[in-house]
Amino acid sequence: MDAAQPTSRKSPAKDETMTSSSTAEPLLEVRDLQVEFRTKAGTAQAVNGLNVTLHAGETLAILGESGSGKSVTAQAIMGILDMPPGHIAGGEIRYRGEDLLQMPAERRRRLRGMSISMIFQDALSSLNPVLPVGWQIGEMFRVHRGMKRREARQKAVEMMERVGIPAAEKRAGDFPHQFSGGMRQRIMIAMAIALDPDVLIADEPTTALDVTVQAQVMRLLKQLQEEFNMGLILITHDLGVVADVADKIAVMYAGRVMEASGVYSIYSSAAHPYTRGLLASIPRVDGADERLDAIPGLPPALTDMPPGCPFSPRCAFATDRCRTERPELREIAEGHTAACHYAEDFITAEEDPA
């Protein structure tokens, strides 16, 4: 058991259990969140009882393949879910102890951008094509802080410098299409952090970028997060990106958290076969000519969930119990939760190779 305890390279406070309460008040706490989409084919349960907690200065990576509900979670937290067809069926999203879902719309709108902010996957389509970028960043200051134009523009240029855009003063009048992908994402980041938010949600911020630029943007995010002491929720499907930046990881599958823990224990002692499958599908430099192990099959249709563990149809270790009884997310080691009936077996198997 002791060996399974992750050794945190960050401050110990960051590697806490995601479900248990901590000493400091969490910035953001999602409790039993349920999001449904009412479609013609039936009700699709996109998020099904999600629990995550985020503290200041902490990076939480939500990991999962497409359709696992990670973007929907982000939209639900931001309050920009398309409703209808989307519908929050239950749960609460607490920001500094206050439930966002019960908050009046206007008050919640004020929190957006000010306290909770978000950056999107494709910065080109997320920036207004007809407005100069400096103007768009400056709008944050005008709308939320009531600044005058000149002052707002000055602040916008400052923000652009801060996110590493060369010749910011000169480029503030340029339009989004005149920037490269990486620069656009920096502009999006500048807008999102302009008002010094407590929580920043990054929805696949580097997916649309090429690999060299990905690393730069991630570094920038990390650096800004430390500088502003933000809580960062990083939504991604890229395990490689996560390893560098995240403090803790929640692996999502079919709208549920399958496994959550500090970043090290995920890599060193993954307790869920799904997480193991994901890890096995990363190419390794030292892996010689071996074929990559892909997880067979596809995620279940959200309108037609299997009765037991949602991963059971694709799981090589599934038993009859898996197919009938849904495993709850439970603590298997300190700061490490997993939703698998046999989580302990996986960890012990790893520890005693003999």
Next chain:
Amino acid sequence: MSEKTELDETTTRDARASTTPPSEVKTSAPVGAGDGGSGRKEAEASLWADAWRSLRRNPWFLVSGALLVVIIAMAVVPQLFTSVSPHACDLSQNRQAPTADQWFGTDIQGCDYYSRVIHGARNSMIVGVVVSAGVFVIAVLVGLLAGYFGGWIDGLLSRTTDMVFAIPYMLGALVFLNIIEDRGPMQVALVLMLFTWPTSARLMRGSVMSVVNSEYVMAAKALGAGHVTIMRRHILPNSLGPLIGYSTVFIGIIIGAEATLTFLGVGLQQPAISWGLQLTDAQSYVTSSPHLLLFPVIFVGVTVFAFMTLGDAVRDALDPKSKR
């Protein structure tokens, strides 16, 4: 930074050609106008330059633009074109065929027909421009609210639009104008406005709906923009293109409609001077004095043609898909 090189002039241009969304251009006025500082001049130039470049290369724009300059000048300062008063008539000289002296001949009252036709431009223009501007405003309001909010607001506005749309505007205008005793250009314009706005409103609603789900609107929402900011800054500038093109074409349509209504006897009334009234007078003398019909028809035709061609050219310039 490794990304500095991307600012190469050609790449930028290419990127713009392929990725500019609809209606990049016409927004620059409200947008650029507000921004202080040095970025402003460049920004404006780049927005306008784009549409202007594509317009300038379009021969149809040049032809229709030149025609419109002449016609608008006629409407504003007819004295530039003729020194003869349209009210200086000599009954004994009525229905004279065109001569070197009187290019278009004289009308039934013996007035100089050239002067009458030139002075007729003003009323047609007033009706055309007032109706088109009014309909533009209605269409923007209705289309924006319906397209942005959706739900019951959209239901209410769209069904109202459909109901008005179901009435043929000529029929509606005929009935209404018949009731109004005293009809000047403004009365005609108001009635036409009342029955012609649905087409534009539907067009606007459609283009708003194509913008409303775009990611930058969602991003603006996520960053805390309110409804008004989103509509004004993000949706309007990106959805106005098609309506601007159509509104130009629409001026031409309305000028034709005004002439038609006046010809049918429910538009403008004597002693107003208008192409429609000239056509009404001409109808009894088509065989004996065909010039009475010919000249106003040419003027109406050329004006309508010019507006329609210009509208098409503008719409194409604002449409990213037609950009080369």
